[in-house]
Amino acid sequence: MEQVIAGVVLVIVLFALLASGVWVALSLLVVALVGFLLFVDAPMGLILATSVWGANNSWALAALPMFIWIGEILFRSSLSRDLFSGLAPWLARLPGGLLHVNIVGCGIFAAVSGSSAATCATIGKMSVPELRQRLYEDKMIIGTLAGSATLGLLIPPSIILIVYGVAIEESVARLFLAGIGPGIMMLLLFMGYVVVWALFNKEKMPEPEPSVGFVQTIKQSGSLIPVFLLIAGIISSIYAGIASPTDAAAVGVFLSLLLVWFNGELTWESFRDGLIGATRTSCMIALILSGAAFLTVAMGFTGIPRALASFIGDLGLSEWELLAALTIFFIILGCFLDGISVVVLTTAVIVPMVEVVGIDRIWFGIFLVLVVEMSQITPPVGFNLFVLQGITGENILKIAVTALPFFFLLIVGVVLITLFPDIVMYLPNQMNR
Amino acid sequence: MRQALDRFYRISGGIGAIFIAAICVTVLIQVSFNLIDRIAQLTTGKAYGLVLPSYAEFAGYFLAAGTFFALADTLQSGNHIRVNLVIQRISGKARRVIEGWCCLLGAAFSAYFTYWAANHAYESFVFGDLSPGIVPVPIWIPQVSMILGLVALTICFIDLFAQVLAGRDPDYLSQSEEL
Numbered sequence: 001m002e003q004v005i006a007g008v009v010l011v012i013v014l015f016a017l018l019a020s021g022v023w024v025a026l027s028l029l030v031v032a033l034v035g036f037l038l039f040v041d042a043p044m045g046l047i048l049a050t051s052v053w054g055a056n057n058s059w060a061l062a063a064l065p066m067f068i069w070i071g072e073i074l075f076r077s078s079l080s081r082d083l084f085s086g087l088a089p090w091l092a093r094l095p096g097g098l099l100h101v102n103i104v105g106c107g108i109f110a111a112v113s114g115s116s117a118a119t120c121a122t123i124g125k126m127s128v129p130e131l132r133q134r135l136y137e138d139k140m141i142i143g144t145l146a147g148s149a150t151l152g153l154l155i156p157p158s159i160i161l162i163v164y165g166v167a168i169e170e171s172v173a174r175l176f177l178a179g180i181g182p183g184i185m186m187l188l189l190f191m192g193y194v195v196v197w198a199l200f201n202k203e204k205m206p207e208p209e210p211s212v213g214f215v216q217t218i219k220q221s222g223s224l225i226p227v228f229l230l231i232a233g234i235i236s237s238i239y240a241g242i243a244s245p246t247d248a249a250a251v252g253v254f255l256s257l258l259l260v261w262f263n264g265e266l267t268w269e270s271f272r273d274g275l276i277g278a279t280r281t282s283c284m285i286a287l288i289l290s291g292a293a294f295l296t297v298a299m300g301f302t303g304i305p306r307a308l309a310s311f312i313g314d315l316g317l318s319e320w321e322l323l324a325a326l327t328i329f330f331i332i333l334g335c336f337l338d339g340i341s342v343v344v345l346t347t348a349v350i351v352p353m354v355e356v357v358g359i360d361r362i363w364f365g366i367f368l369v370l371v372v373e374m375s376q377i378t379p380p381v382g383f384n385l386f387v388l389q390g391i392t393g394e395n396i397l398k399i400a401v402t403a404l405p406f407f408f409l410l411i412v413g414v415v416l417i418t419l420f421p422d423i424v425m426y427l428p429n430q431m432n433r
Numbered sequence: 434m435r436q437a438l439d440r441f442y443r444i445s446g447g448i449g450a451i452f453i454a455a456i457c458v459t460v461l462i463q464v465s466f467n468l469i470d471r472i473a474q475l476t477t478g479k480a481y482g483l484v485l486p487s488y489a490e491f492a493g494y495f496l497a498a499g500t501f502f503a504l505a506d507t508l509q510s511g512n513h514i515r516v517n518l519v520i521q522r523i524s525g526k527a528r529r530v531i532e533g534w535c536c537l538l539g540a541a542f543s544a545y546f547t548y549w550a551a552n553h554a555y556e557s558f559v560f561g562d563l564s565p566g567i568v569p570v571p572i573w574i575p576q577v578s579m580i581l582g583l584v585a586l587t588i589c590f591i592d593l594f595a596q597v598l599a600g601r602d603p604d605y606l607s608q609s610e611e612l
Contacts (some may be wrong), residue, residue, distance in 0.1 A: 021520040022535050023513045030542060046500065048546060049553035053579060056497040059489040062460075065453045228555065243464070250460035279450040280512040282501035286496070287513065338514060 003307040006039045010304075024341045025284075028291025032298035037225045040301040048294055055293035056286055059246060061166050064114075065282035066249030067157045071118035072274035073256040074109070077265050079227060080126035082110060086224035089217040094208040096198035099136060099144050100191055102127050107187045109153035111231045112252065112399040114162065115281075116339075116376055117387050120149030124391040135206045137247025139402045140197070142392055146399060149188050149384050150373035153339065155183035157234065157245065159254075160372060163289060163340055167296075172245045173238055175265035178362050178429040182370065182417055189409045197405075207264055226259050285340055292344035299348045307352045323418060326350070327371055327411075334375020342372055366424045367414060374410045377403040438592055439509075452499035452578075456492045463488045476578045487566035494575035501582025505589035508539075511605035532606070533597040538591035547583040554580055586592025 013034050029048075036044035055061075083105045093101040105123045113119055124145050131141045153160045156176035165172035198205055212220070233250040237243040243251065260266045279323035299305050312322065333342050346368070354364050376384045379400045388399050419421050466483035473479045507513055520531050552574035556562075563569035591605040 019517045019519045019533060021515050021517065021531055022538060023508075023515045026542060030538065033542075045545070046551035046553060049549040049579075051555065052546075053550075053576065054577075056566040058496065059493045062456050062492045062496045065496065066457060066460075069453070069457070096546075136557065157580060246456075246489075247460055247464055250457045251464055253457050253490045254461055275450045275454060276446065279446065279453045279503045280507045280510060283449065283507040284501050284512050284514060287504065287507075290500075336516060336518060341514075348490055369600060386472050386563070395597065 003304050004037075005027050006035070007304045007308070008300050009038065018336070023079070024337070025287040025291040026093050028288065028345070035295075035298040035302055040298065043296075045121075047297055049294045051297050052290040053315075055166075055290045060172055060244075061162065061289070063157070063172065063244075063246040064159060064162050064285060065116035066246065066280050067159060067162070068252050068281050069115035069274060069278035070117075070249070070256050071115055072123070072277045073253070073260055074112065074275055075118055075122045075125075076270045077256075077260045078263055079259075080105075080122050081302040082223035083123070083227065084126045084130060088209070088222050091210050093211075094195060095190075096194035097136070097205065097208060098127075098131055098134065099140055099194050099198070102131070102141070102144040102239070103148040103187060103190045103194065106151055107155060107183070108231065109226065110152040110158075111218065112157075112227065112234060112256075113152060114157040114159035116150050116152035116373070116384055119152030119203050119206060120145060120387045121391065123149065123259070124388065128391050130400045134209075135183065135264065137201075137204050138394075140194070142388060142399055143192060143402035143404075143406060144190065146384050146388055146403035147409065148187070149387075150406075150410070151183055151186055152338075153373055153376070154179050154186060154366070155412065156180060156238075158342055158369065159285070160339055160369055161365060163285065164343050164347065164368065165266060165382045166289065167292060168351055168361060170361060170365070170366075174362060174428040174431060175243060175365050176238060178366050178424045179369070179429055180427055181423045182366055184409070185416065185423055186370075186413050189413060190406065193405060193409055215320050221398070226262070230255050232258060247294060250311075265375075276411065279325050288340060288344055292348065295345075296348040305349045305352045309348060309356045312353050313356045319356065319357055320418070321357060323367070323414075324355065326354075330368070330371040331374055331378065334372060335378060339372035339376060341383055342375065343368055360421075360425065363417070363421055363424050363430055366417065370410055370414050370417070374407055379405055386412050421432050438588075441504045442509050442585070442589060444502050449499045449501070449503030449506065449582075452495045452502065456495045456499070459485065459488050459492050459495065484567075485562070487568040487570075490564055490566040490568075490570075494570075494578075497575060498578035498582075501578050502585070505585040506584050508586065508589050509593070509604045513605075529597055529600070534601055536590050536594035536597055536603060540587060540594055543583055543587040543590055547580060547587055550576070550579045550583050554599060558602070 010031055014027060014031040018024065033044060036042060042299060069334055084101060087104055088098055091104060094100050102123060105127060106119050109119045109122055127145065130143060132138065156179045158179055161175040161179060162172050165175045178304045230252065233255050234248050237248045237251060238245055257266065293401060324358055351364065355361060377400065379385060379396055385396050387397050389396055392399070440579055463485045466485060470480040470483055520528065523531060554573045558573040562572040564572050595607065596603045
């Protein structure tokens with residue numbers, strides 16, 4: 001009973017803090033402090049210092065600023081142009097034409113960068129004007145970009161998976177492996193939808209691109225070589241087991257800088273701006289993670305997660321019922337909070353709960369990412385919507401409507417990984433042996 | 434005064450950025466050592482066994498230092514995220530009260546936190562705690578970054594609160610696009 005009161009009070013305090021505009025990280029820290037003051041007798045000041053220090057002084061978390069930095073470097077480079085011109089001749093022949101450049105381009109960029117906002121901004125910068133000039137349906141240009149940019153979170157390296165892995169003390173490399181299968185699955189789902197849409201809406205599609213011939217296609221693909229080398233360098237070093245994600249990320253930063261320097265685009269200004277941008281973003285995320293670390297300790301003392309887990313255990317919910325309930329809960333939460341806050345907030349309480357029902361924590365991480373992806377493209381707080389608003393000049397609601405089909409495809413994705421958990425678990429299970 | 438404070442936040446953020454870059458450099462040195470060893474193994478059949486001692490631990494300290502030194506700069510430039518859903522509908526005097534509340538709470542909390550961070554580092558110092566790795570570092574040294582960063586953060590919150598009291602929009606509002 002005491003835990004119920006404590007839980008309700010803390011939830012109310014947390015939402016009051018968040019709603020009054022207090023920074024997310026500060027809200028987490030303060031609500032944990034309130035929890036200590038009201039319900040726990042423990043040396044909270046010292047616990048605050050040790051838990052925050054422990055959360056930040058972390059080798060695994062050092063991958064975070066590195067992967068953000070890669071995104072910052074490449075965003076300032078001509079990579080988006082190279083991706084467009086390299087991919088266009090290959091994809092122009094599919095039904096749906098160059099719309100697929102948005103999807104595949106996002107998929108490729110997601111494999112070097114860990115954030116969906118960076119993916120969205122980098123790909124959209126080039127493809128939106130190009131596709132508009134070719135008179136593609138605006139609805140589809142924006143929708144495909146909004147939908148597939150969310151893959152930045154799922155396809156490794158992924159900032160959210162690093163945060164989740166650090167928060168629950170699970171191997172980030174295994175989480176990365178788990179993200180590959182579902183990432184490819186979502187790419188195929190998105191492309192499949194565009195193909196079907198294009199076949200049914202032939203009158204809305206512009207004239208197909210003139211065929212450029214095989215030799216020209218190969219020639220233009222030359223511009224893809226550097227980025228593929230970069231992906232190969234990062235991904236293969238993690239998966240071959242040579243490097244931890246942090247090692248691979250630092251190598252990725254080096255290769256990205258090399259690539260930009262080789263193209264003659266490396267200036268002191270762009271280097272400095274990229275580094276400062278990465279430092280700030282990483283600082284913001286690390287502080288939220290610090291808040292979560294302190295909150296997790298506070299929660300442990302109050303006994304709320306245990307009480308909730310045994311409550312859920314007593315309910316005897318099936319796995320499906322629990323997941324359906326959680327999906328709805330996360331989508332609602334995602335309307336008010338950004339993805340990282342959602343992940344960080346819930347790990348303390350919900351991961352122990354789902355483990356009671358026998359759900360694997362790695363599988364649950366991927367599930368969480370897919371649901372958070374949905375929240376990235378739903379108003380009012382969908383981060384990708386803001387980025388797209390900046391690129392396209394359309395209003396948020398209109399962008400959200402164009403992204404709606406992709407929202408449903410993400411739900412299909414969640415159902416598929418629940419039906420076939422091996423889509424997620426096959427690769428990480430291979431790593432064990 | 435204004436210029437001095439702004440420069441203070443920028444420098445502090447710059448130090449943070451240097452620590453972030455230092456993670457990259459440290460790791461790259463270790464990776465090239467691995468590479469040299471691998472090549473030596475293949476060509477001469479013998480690896481040198483090159484290691485940068487405790488490099489993972491140092492990367493962790495650099496990350497912590499990077500985060501803490503960048504706190505104030507990140508706050509002032511509007512990069513710490515918050516939920517704007519409710520407050521963006523409020524303007525004028527009521528909004529100023531809300532911003533004042535946020536900054537005051539931030540100042541109070543970070544002052545409290547600074548005190549305990551200092552206490553924490555002081556205990557490490559008194560007990561002579563060493564890091565567990567190959568190179569034993571007195572652990573209070575990296576912990577000083579937490580104190581300094583939090584001091585800067587506290588100053589920044591007080592500065593922002595003073596701006597609200599003076600009747601103008603705090604810096605983080607003007608420097609970030611309203612999301």
